[in-house]
Amino acid sequence: MKITAIHLHAIHLPLHVPFVVSYHSYNDMPSLIVKIETDEGIIGYGEGVADEHVTGESLQSIFQIIKHTLAPALIGQNPMEIEKIHDIMNKSIYGAPTAKAAIDIACFDIMGKKMQQPVYQLIGGRYHDEFPITHVLSIAEPEKMASEAAEMLEQGYRSFKMKVGTDVRKDVERIQAVRERVGEDIAIRVDVNQGWKNSANTIVALNQLRDCNLDWVEQPVVADDIDGMVEINQKTTIPLMIDEGLKGQREMLEIIQKRAAHKVNIKLMKCGGIYPAVKLAHQAELAGIECQIGSMVESSIGSAAGFHVAFSKKVITRVELTGPLKFSKDVGNLHYDVPFIRLTEKAGLGVDVNEEILNELTVLQDVVR
Incomplete structure (x- = not known):
């Protein structure tokens, strides 16, 4: 199996009420949704929610890091080989854990769907x-x-x-x-x-x-x-x-x-x-x-x-x-x-992604092939 395309969707998730912590107040949550396609037709979804106050990343930075650094290095790689995936990402850029998490999660979603097993x-x-x-x-x-x-x-x-x-x-x-x-x-x-x-x-x-x-x-x-x-x-x-x-x-x-x-x-x-x-x-x-x-x-x-x-x-x-x-x-x-x-026994992450809502919430998107 090989990764053939990585789609990026920067979105803003609307909150019922503002979320207030010691260092910031959020009216919505900025999130990056990653969609990885493979040559076997299996698709995996990942997510990265950056926090400048914790990892030093932002929605804009993880978008650009994946688009220009991580995604080009991962096209053609086998998403099942997660140790190698992380090694490639770590050699490509120091730190950037949220950007890497989005890729990692999508790869595990693919693995679970391939094996017909939940990720756990x-x-x-x-x-x-x-x-x-x-x-x-x-x-x-x-x-x-x-x-x-x-x-x-x-x-x-x-x-x-x-x-x-x-x-x-x-x-x-x-x-x-x-x-x-x-x-x-x-x-x-x-x-x-x-x-x-x-x-x-x-x-x-x-x-x-x-x-x-x-x-x-x-x-x-x-x-x-x-x-x-x-x-x-x-x-x-x-x-x-x-x-x-x-x-x-x-x-x-x-x-x-x-x-x-x-x-x-x-x-x-x-x-x-x-x-x-x-x-x-x-x-x-x-x-x-x-x-x-x-x-x-x-x-x-x-x-x-x-x-x-x-x-x-x-x-x-x-x-x-x-x-x-x-x-x-x-x-x-x-x-x-x-x-x-209580988690289900559905394969992969067990989450169905609504592409219509994803597109509705998207403020910036791109794809690397």
Whole structure:
């Protein structure tokens, strides 16, 4: 089998409501959909959702990188040979994990369709039957976040991820308000997205949150401050998770060696796709570190790819892949049994792509043959 064409569709996915994190507010999500054709007539879809604040990539940059660098190097290659595909991409350009993830995901979709198996069967087989869905609370006033959490409880949700990372004092108020509203039996995870900047601010906040019974606090300090995470870990009993500070195998090794966190958040857009994500999960398993699969708020395509990784690994105990639930229009049909996600046994990613909607949402497109 050979790759004969790579189509690029830069799109904007419309959100029901703005998505607000510590460093940005999104009115829609810019995404790059990749469609790979083969000489056997099998087509695979991939996705790259770039975040300038995390990997240094943008929608425009990954479009150009794939068009001018990755795609020309991959035409004529066998998409089944994923180790070679990644080697070619890594030799073609340093970094650019989101661009590589889009290619990787499309290749796995092709592999699954060729073998007539879901992707999770190609990377270890199915381990989990289902995952509970965690509702993500965007940054807002304490009362508004608490009210939204209460509404989601009525819909069956039993865990929340709170986005914070502005003013420490205000963030503490937000977390305390949500805990008071939902009660003690509901799981609360706090994602700071680097917003508390350093270990000093974080320690102040965590000392005030000791009675809030938090599952964990995620990435309170700037991404590269692994030593800051080590200091926090030594001075609090609240479990810590690293997200933006983990991109690839080098960072995972440092996290393990320094015992910088109890948990890690693996995202396909940060590490380069399904194949590198599986490698990170194996590294974490060797060190006894629990993993979560997260997302950059992706469509059904990218979200399904993350779910396939999560469902295949025992060490992955949580998922946060709720992008399709946030969009008023999606290019795929990934199905959620709210408040759970249960994957089907359909081949490949198991997602049917609506080409009409894809074309409708496209703002820039090209093809490399």
